[in-house]
Amino acid sequence: MTSLRLRLVIGFMLVSVPAMLASAFIAAKLISDTFEDNVGHWLRETSRFFALEVSEAAQEAQRVAGVIGHRLEHSADDARMQRTVEREFAVLNSVGYDLIAIYRPGGELIFSSRRFSSIGSLPEKTGLGLFKISADNKRWIMAGAVQSVQINGQPANLLVGSWLDDSYLGGIKVVTSLDVRLFSDFDGELEPVVQTHPDHPVTVPSEIRARLDAGEDEIFDPDAGSGAYRAVYAGFRGIDGKLAAISFIGMRSEAGFFEQLGRERLFLGIFLIGCFIAALVGSLMSDVLVRPLRALTRGVRAIAAGDFGQRVGVGGGREIAELANGFNGMAEQLGKLHELEMELRRSDRLSALGQAAMVIAHEVRNPLGIIKTSTEVVRNRAKLGDTEAKMLGYVIDEVRRIETLMREFLDFAQPRPLVQSRFPLRNVIDRVAAIAEPELARRNIVLRVEDGSGGAAILGDADQLHQACLNLVLNAMDAMPAGGTIFANLTADAKNVSLAISDEGPGVPKAIRTEIFNPFFTTKVKGTGLGLAKVQGVAVAHGGTASCEGEEGQGAVFVLSLPRAGMGGTP
Numbered sequence: 001m002t003s004l005r006l007r008l009v010i011g012f013m014l015v016s017v018p019a020m021l022a023s024a025f026i027a028a029k030l031i032s033d034t035f036e037d038n039v040g041h042w043l044r045e046t047s048r049f050f051a052l053e054v055s056e057a058a059q060e061a062q063r064v065a066g067v068i069g070h071r072l073e074h075s076a077d078d079a080r081m082q083r084t085v086e087r088e089f090a091v092l093n094s095v096g097y098d099l100i101a102i103y104r105p106g107g108e109l110i111f112s113s114r115r116f117s118s119i120g121s122l123p124e125k126t127g128l129g130l131f132k133i134s135a136d137n138k139r140w141i142m143a144g145a146v147q148s149v150q151i152n153g154q155p156a157n158l159l160v161g162s163w164l165d166d167s168y169l170g171g172i173k174v175v176t177s178l179d180v181r182l183f184s185d186f187d188g189e190l191e192p193v194v195q196t197h198p199d200h201p202v203t204v205p206s207e208i209r210a211r212l213d214a215g216e217d218e219i220f221d222p223d224a225g226s227g228a229y230r231a232v233y234a235g236f237r238g239i240d241g242k243l244a245a246i247s248f249i250g251m252r253s254e255a256g257f258f259e260q261l262g263r264e265r266l267f268l269g270i271f272l273i274g275c276f277i278a279a280l281v282g283s284l285m286s287d288v289l290v291r292p293l294r295a296l297t298r299g300v301r302a303i304a305a306g307d308f309g310q311r312v313g314v315g316g317g318r319e320i321a322e323l324a325n326g327f328n329g330m331a332e333q334l335g336k337l338h339e340l341e342m343e344l345r346r347s348d349r350l351s352a353l354g355q356a357a358m359v360i361a362h363e364v365r366n367p368l369g370i371i372k373t374s375t376e377v378v379r380n381r382a383k384l385g386d387t388e389a390k391m392l393g394y395v396i397d398e399v400r401r402i403e404t405l406m407r408e409f410l411d412f413a414q415p416r417p418l419v420q421s422r423f424p425l426r427n428v429i430d431r432v433a434a435i436a437e438p439e440l441a442r443r444n445i446v447l448r449v450e451d452g453s454g455g456a457a458i459l460g461d462a463d464q465l466h467q468a469c470l471n472l473v474l475n476a477m478d479a480m481p482a483g484g485t486i487f488a489n490l491t492a493d494a495k496n497v498s499l500a501i502s503d504e505g506p507g508v509p510k511a512i513r514t515e516i517f518n519p520f521f522t523t524k525v526k527g528t529g530l531g532l533a534k535v536q537g538v539a540v541a542h543g544g545t546a547s548c549e550g551e552e553g554q555g556a557v558f559v560l561s562l563p564r565a566g567m568g569g570t571p
Helices: 003-073 078-094 166-174 206-213 257-304 318-381 386-413 425-442 462-478 531-541
Strands: 099-103 109-112 116-118 127-135 138-151 154-163 178-186 189-195 218-223 229-237 243-252 420-424 445-452 457-461 484-492 496-502 545-549 557-563
Touching (some): 003 078, 003 138, 003 154, 003 218, 078 099, 127 229, 138 178, 206 218, 318 386, 425 445, 425 462, 425 484, 457 462, 457 557, 462 557
Antiparallel strands (some): 099 154, 127 138, 218 229, 420 457, 496 557
């Protein structure tokens, strides 16, 4: 990670952490409060469901009491009434009813399905609700109803009900996290008559009891049982209208996932997750921002190492794109300046070489002439043997070769002024083909000219261009010792006329293509290294270029490109 990227990530974190603290606090509070509200709503709904079950049980008992009371009123005698009661009790007991009793006003029992006593006076008129009953040595709270009837012309009351005990809870027991309890008021003390989790003792606070006794329907307590429960308390009225029982519907605090975490842990968890996401996003954003800068850094290093062809992609926003465009423009200008510098250095070298060549040529030509003349005189006048004559012939040949080399030096170092005329470049290659025809035939080489220039003309020195093209053809001939074909392809556009000389030889390795136009650079055993340098000198003198193209191993292609002459006879 670069220092800039690290600073960007740290800056992003410094900006995001305060907002993350506030967001985590708000999120933790909202989640906790929402969970609290949902738990309270669920407990209230469960409490109402439980109350509805008790109310429906009492209503169902009232309907049953009405049916049985109607049958009792139509019983002719006590024996028939006894049979009716026993039969109905057997049916009702099988469907969950625990008590059927018939009593006179004042409490005199006529019939009872079991021994019981009422805690408080039995009602003497039709009604429904909760009853406090003592039976089987135990005190019960019963959901039931009383129906007033006439038996043999005398008033009586029919009591039908079922105990509210653990078996009455039914499907509520399935919710294991839910604690359901029903407390009944016996002698001023609340005793549990229904409880799903007896191993966790719960009491009803006196202030809750007082509020329910005062008429409140239900009360939500988020810290019931000293904080062990969230609970809803609801009151149930007896048939006398007084508070007879209190239900407790609660959920243990540790049963909730968010409560196990706690608001502080929830806040810390949200904050840490948010910080991790912020760091990840900051890292990704910094990478997006730093990536173009890395490309620019690599580009600068490449240019510092001399690679002026290096370019960077344009992207990363308007400012970075402008910087990349500026860098690419700078790299292009530096490349041109580098090429200009290399050309100036080459020109300086050529100038120094030309001056040295001129001095050497002037100093050497006179001694060479004396040596050549003296050697010819001695060979012609002295009576020498064959061996001595052959040796003097060698001397004369080498002197002539040195004279030729001196002339090439002088021609290269001090080229003749251009004698310009307007003519088609095709004339030059035709002249070269005519002069080189005998040598081409001897070497089994064919020169093919393909003219696509349309007769385009140039303004130049025909003799110097002839010598330059002849050098290119001679090099192509030397590249094909076994024979082959040389192609001379002429093309033209609105500004330039080009001549491409290509052969079928091994081509020029890419490693030396930048050196082949330098003076004295040669790959031939007896070459002087001035041929291609002379070609480039002629091209530059005409305002054109000379270049080497073609793939290595597929033959060399030398292109001579010259300015096209205007229609009025000027370039």
